[in-house]
Structures are given as C-alpha cells and as structure tokens.
Amino acid sequence: MKPHPRLWHWLFEAGVAVKASLGGLEALAGLGLLLTPNALVLRLVGWLTHFEIAEDPSDRLASYVQHIATIFPVGVQHFYGVYLALHGGLKLGIMILLWMRKLWAYPLAMVILALFVVYEGTEWLRDGSPFLAVLAVFDLFMIGLVWKEWRALKPEPAHP
Template sequence: MTMEKTRSGTALLDRTFRISLLLKGLDGVLELIGGFLLLVVTPAQIGEVGRFLTQHELAQDPRDLVANSLLHLTSNLSGSASLFGAVYLLLHGVVKIVLVWAVLKEKLWAYPWMIAFLLVFIAYQLYRISVSITWGMVLLTAFDIFIVWITWREYRIRRSQRSAPKDDVGAPPSSR
C-alpha cells in the first residue's frame, strides 16, 4: 500500500469519526428536547397528538403497523413512565453531549468514558434485541459498535501522539 493511499484512508476515517460524533451529538440534543417535552407535556396530551398523527393513516388502512404501534405507544403512557422517560432522555442527552464535545476537543479522558458509555448501551440494546428484534435497534447497535471501534482507534492515535517526544527543529536532544 502506498503512503498516499494510507493518508487518504486515514483522512476518510478521521472525517467519518467526526461526522459520526456530530451525529451522536445531534442525537443528544434531540434527546434533551424530547426529555424536556416529556416534562412539560402531559401523557393525555401525548395521546391526543398520537391520535391526531395516526387518524388519517388508520382511516386509509386500519391495520397499518406503524400507525397502530404509535397509537398504542402514545395512548398507554402513564405519568410515571413519562417522568422516567424524561429523566432518562435528559441524563442520556447531557452525558452524550458532554462526551461528544470533549472528544471533539481531543480531551484524552473523554475517549474511554465515551467507549464505556456506549458499551453499556450496546449491552442494553443487545438485551432488547434478544427480547424483541427490530431493524431499528439492530442498526442503532451496529452504529454504536462502529462508534466504539472508531473512538478506540482515535484514542490510541491521540494517546500515542501525546506520549511521543516533540521534535523541535534545530533544538539539541536534551531540550526536546
């Protein structure tokens, strides 16, 4: 493999890493918004929104899987489930945003925390897949596994760059 191919492959992985992190950060922002909405909107209001969003589709096809699932999800939401969801989304969103920000700023401490955070959720997602497999959960888990791998790769690169001696042009070896 030539040096040029290696550089372009590394540049592509670096770009992919940044884009993946930005997607995770955006996901964190959406989780914060969702958590906040769950705090201020009552379960009854959520049920009304669910009925409004699905009424047209269910009028056309009363057996529509997505519309029926959304209607079932929004109509059976209790106050305690709504509060749990809000707290979960708010905490998860804040942690995700902080870790993504710190990794983008190349804070070495954040890489292992990001990996550990994602591994916990991957374990939970694998449990959910074992109970009831959905393509969405499978794709999310695959994306998170990819993020763990690429974060580990970046962490190793950053750690080795920080531990490598700096080469000051023209400086004697003792002053490096």
C-alpha cells in the same frame, strides 16, 4: 490498501456529529416529555393518527400508536422523559468532549459506548429489533474510531 489516516479522522468526526445530533434530539424529546402534560400527548397522538385511520381503518402503525398512547400513563411518560433526557444528554456531553479533544474523555467515551452496546445487545436479544442491532453495530464502530483517534492524539512517551 490501507485507509488513509485522514479518512479515519473524517469518519470519526462524522460519527461524533451523528451521535451528538441524535443525543441532542433525544435529550430534547425527553425534556419535551417531562414538560408536556399527558393529556396533550394523547391529543397530539390522536391528531397525528386520525387522518390515517379515517383513510385506512386497518392501518396497523396508526392503530398501534393510538393503542400505545392510551396505555401511556403519567408515570411511564416521566420515566421515558428522564431516561431520554439523561441518555441523550450523556451522549451529547461525551461527544462535545471528544470534539474538544479532551484526552481523558476518549477512554470514558469508549466505556460509555460499550455500556450502550451491552444494553442494546440485551434488548436486541430480548426483542429481536433490527434497529437495536444496527445501533449496537454503529456504537461498536464508534468505539473503534474513538480508539483510533485517541491513539493518534495521545502523545508518545519520551524515551531517554
């Protein structure tokens, strides 16, 4: 049985909402990193993890987060701040254009999502992170939904 076009449209809208929300959060996190002094980041990590370490000194996640915070120099913080702000802002902007049904944004969105897939795929091959694999699969699915939505919105050429 073939899925109904309204289901595809609903999946497209839901995917755009998820991508826009994550893009907005990512951009805000980047701006937060850019605007927050490095010492404050270190104190925040210490405050967030010290109760867990006191309760369980062998807690791997809390220990790892504390370790990462100690090797988080200002230059690295600024790099991640700029990266997250630009990456999230780009994602949010593209999703807003799709919500506005700007036809030229659909091919652009597919290209940008394909570039994200290439990046996520290469990082996944390097690190083996299942999270990156899930992101890549979701972005591939989004490319398919954007394609399907674009084809549905694109006006048919007039035949003489």
